[in-house]
Amino acid sequence: MALLMPQLVNKKNLRRLLGITTAALLSISASVFADPLKVGFVYVSPIGDAGWTYQHDEARKIVEKEFGDKIETTYVESVAEGADAERVIRNMASRGYDLIFTTSFGYMNPTIKVAKMFPKVKFEHATGYKTAANVGNYQARDYEGRFLAGMVAGAMTKKNVIGYVGAFPIPEVIRGINSFMLGAQAVNPDVKMKVVWVNTWHDPAKEREAAESLVLQGADVLTMHTDSAAVIQAAEAKGIYSVGFNSDMSAYGPKTHLTSSTQHWESIYSAKIKAVLAGTWKPEAIWHGLKENVVSLSPFNPVVPAAIAEKVNAYKAEIIAGTRAVYQGPIYDQAGTLKVAEGKSLSDEELHQQNWYVKGIDGKIPQ
Amino acid sequence: MDISLIENILFAMVRTGTPLLLVALGAMMSERSGVLNLGQEGMILVGAACGFIAAYAGGSLGLGVLAAVAAGVAVSLVFAFIALTLISNQVATGLALTIFGTGLSAFLGAAYVGQTVTGFAPVAIPFLSDIPLIGTALFAQDLLVYLSFVLFAAVFVVMRYTRLGLIIRAVGENPDVAHALGYKVLLVRYCAVMFGGAMAGLAGAYLSLAYTPMWAEGIAAGRGWIALALVVFASWRTERILLGAWLFGFASILHLLLQGYGYEISPNLLAMLPYVVTILVLVMMMYRQQNQGLFAPRSLGQPYHPPK
Numbered sequence: 287m288a289l290l291m292p293q294l295v296n297k298k299n300l301r302r303l304l305g306i307t308t309a310a311l312l313s314i315s316a317s318v319f320a321d322p323l324k325v326g327f328v329y330v331s332p333i334g335d336a337g338w339t340y341q342h343d344e345a346r347k348i349v350e351k352e353f354g355d356k357i358e359t360t361y362v363e364s365v366a367e368g369a370d371a372e373r374v375i376r377n378m379a380s381r382g383y384d385l386i387f388t389t390s391f392g393y394m395n396p397t398i399k400v401a402k403m404f405p406k407v408k409f410e411h412a413t414g415y416k417t418a419a420n421v422g423n424y425q426a427r428d429y430e431g432r433f434l435a436g437m438v439a440g441a442m443t444k445k446n447v448i449g450y451v452g453a454f455p456i457p458e459v460i461r462g463i464n465s466f467m468l469g470a471q472a473v474n475p476d477v478k479m480k481v482v483w484v485n486t487w488h489d490p491a492k493e494r495e496a497a498e499s500l501v502l503q504g505a506d507v508l509t510m511h512t513d514s515a516a517v518i519q520a521a522e523a524k525g526i527y528s529v530g531f532n533s534d535m536s537a538y539g540p541k542t543h544l545t546s547s548t549q550h551w552e553s554i555y556s557a558k559i560k561a562v563l564a565g566t567w568k569p570e571a572i573w574h575g576l577k578e579n580v581v582s583l584s585p586f587n588p589v590v591p592a593a594i595a596e597k598v599n600a601y602k603a604e605i606i607a608g609t610r611a612v613y614q615g616p617i618y619d620q621a622g623t624l625k626v627a628e629g630k631s632l633s634d635e636e637l638h639q640q641n642w643y644v645k646g647i648d649g650k651i652p653q
Numbered sequence: 654m655d656i657s658l659i660e661n662i663l664f665a666m667v668r669t670g671t672p673l674l675l676v677a678l679g680a681m682m683s684e685r686s687g688v689l690n691l692g693q694e695g696m697i698l699v700g701a702a703c704g705f706i707a708a709y710a711g712g713s714l715g716l717g718v719l720a721a722v723a724a725g726v727a728v729s730l731v732f733a734f735i736a737l738t739l740i741s742n743q744v745a746t747g748l749a750l751t752i753f754g755t756g757l758s759a760f761l762g763a764a765y766v767g768q769t770v771t772g773f774a775p776v777a778i779p780f781l782s783d784i785p786l787i788g789t790a791l792f793a794q795d796l797l798v799y800l801s802f803v804l805f806a807a808v809f810v811v812m813r814y815t816r817l818g819l820i821i822r823a824v825g826e827n828p829d830v831a832h833a834l835g836y837k838v839l840l841v842r843y844c845a846v847m848f849g850g851a852m853a854g855l856a857g858a859y860l861s862l863a864y865t866p867m868w869a870e871g872i873a874a875g876r877g878w879i880a881l882a883l884v885v886f887a888s889w890r891t892e893r894i895l896l897g898a899w900l901f902g903f904a905s906i907l908h909l910l911l912q913g914y915g916y917e918i919s920p921n922l923l924a925m926l927p928y929v930v931t932i933l934v935l936v937m938m939m940y941r942q943q944n945q946g947l948f949a950p951r952s953l954g955q956p957y958h959p960p961k
Contacts, residue, residue, distance in 0.1 A: 332759065332762075332870055334766025337767070364759060484909070489875075490864075490865035490867065491872075491876075492874065492909075494864065495669060498661075499910045499912075500913065502661050502910070514865070515867065516865045538867075
């Protein structure tokens with residue numbers, strides 16, 4: 287062909303020709319075969335054996351089983367937030383994925399940006415607050431799990447001091463701290479809490495030092511809002527109790543890990559895939575918790591007395607039934623100002639904007 | 654403050670300073686021979702990943718440490734080949750090594766995230782660990798911390814009292830003269846870089862097998878860079894590296910402890926501190942250099958073309 291029509295088949299034309307052929311082939315394949323729905327997942331860290339991304343991937347495997355050959359899933363792990371995320375998401379969208387879950391807060395803007403370029407692809411972003419014509423978002427009410435886990439911690443502390451390792455003083459982390467404290471206070475009115483900020487999501491050695499500095503200050507139950515299980519390990523080494531987060535961290539503290547507040551995303555993924563398959567998908571912001579079983583507690587360590595476990599389960603049932611809120615007034619802040627009046631609770635918006643500590647927590651929030 | 658609190662702080666200070674000490678000793682040796690290897694962070698990470706994998710799969714901590722050291726040496730050889738034999742830019746090569754090491758360790762370790770091994774436990778030395786105040790800090794640590802003391806002493810003696818130390822320094826100060834005297838410049842530099850790799854690998858093993866016995870991506874969390882700053886801070890003097898490493902360790906512990914006692918120091922300020930110190934030292938060094946003697950090995954970072 288190149289020999290016969292050199293004037294036609296220059297580089298530019300060839301590229302155009304290829305483009306047309308590919309487009310034609312693609313449209314044929316799309317119309318002739320009933321392709322499975324292609325579902326993509328973008329993960330911020332390696333899947334590993336525990337943690338935030340692990341829970342997302344477990345959910346992916348569950349929906350893959352549930353829908354069988356109706357869907358086809360793929361994932362890309364360890365995608366850094368920012369420019370790299372945009373490249374990965376765009377690549378997925380251009381490879382014909384119909385529904386893409388982007389599972390980290392920092393993917394929000396890249397997701398919105400790519401969504402504009404691919405109006406036919408549906409996007410779901412985890413833990414953000416933006417929606418668009420083809421972008422929904424979803425979150426877990428972690429704080430409900432924190433509250434229940436806090437009850438266990440409050441019941442198990444002997445010195446009445448809980449230690450909390452925080453990553454950054456942002457509303458999400460502060461909400462977890464307050465919720466944990468409220469849970470602890472629900473079973474132990476005398477309990478106090480100390481917080482140490484490490485200013486990183488991930489530095490196991492520093493997380494461990496922070497945990498040990500809390501032990502020095504008298505804490506005898508530890509928990510954290512950072513990525514690694516270093517705090518659980520530190521507690522095990524010191525022979526004091528700990529409470530995990532994200533996924534069941536009992537492997538890191540077989541003797542001392544009490545329970546973990548965990549997330550389970552499969553119900554959300556399943557509902558979203560169903561909606562896309564049925565053509566009823568619409569962008570929405572959902573925030574699911576204990577009720578939808580998106581948030582849960584991992585099995586208790588046998589050292590947790592049955593009476594405590596019963597009480598925690600009773601509270602859990604009440605939260606699910608809607609007869610009890612985690613932030614149920616009266617709640618006072620550190621200065622003793624009434625933050626939530628008797629008979630009231632916090633709205634979702636107020637929950638998102640917490641920048642104060644509840645009474646009983648030591649220290650100030652760094653500014 | 655009671656005695657036990659101070660003992661605890663000192664204990665944590667030594668432990669926190671140990672990975673910095675190990676890496677900085679290695680980096681100093683390589684810089685004393687005239688080679689600037691910015692790939693420390695990458696070497697630590699590869700060491701940490703390989704050490705953890707070997708300890709997990711082989712069931713032996715000793716094996717893990719050996720694997721970590723071997724991995725550090727292997728990665729440093731890549732650097733040495735490119736920077737010394739192929740005579741590339743050392744700064745660029747070192748940076749590339751860090752990026753390479755970060756990726757390689759993440760790749761190798763991916764299957765081991767979330768696994769656990771029983772790490773090195775503290776071993777108290779009888780009598781010595783009972784010394785008030787400093788006993789626990791110096792003599793109730795784990796084996797790798799003791800190893801760091803031994804290595805420190807070895808480097809100190811070699812650099813100060815031996816012919817080998819003189820040769821390394823001669824090569825770093827003036828490779829042409831060293832060559833004229835009959836010393837094999839490239840061989841010395843290769844060995845110094847490999848020693849640096851071994852030390853970084855060992856520091857990696859300390860992180861993933863003793864400090865926090867686990868593998869997590871990016872477990873080094875910038876310690877390679879702090880160690881490089883430390884070498885400058887210590888003006889390439891062995892004894893100052895020990896003090897500097899413990900001082901840096903102390904600063905990071907202090908920051909966590911002070912929070913608990915209600916003192917407020919901006920965490921960002923503290924995070925900045927090592928870098929501010931480095932800049933100050935660099936400024937000081939330039940000043941001194943212009944006036945009289947100098948701290949830095951004279952041929953540091955400069956490519957060496959062996960005469961044909």
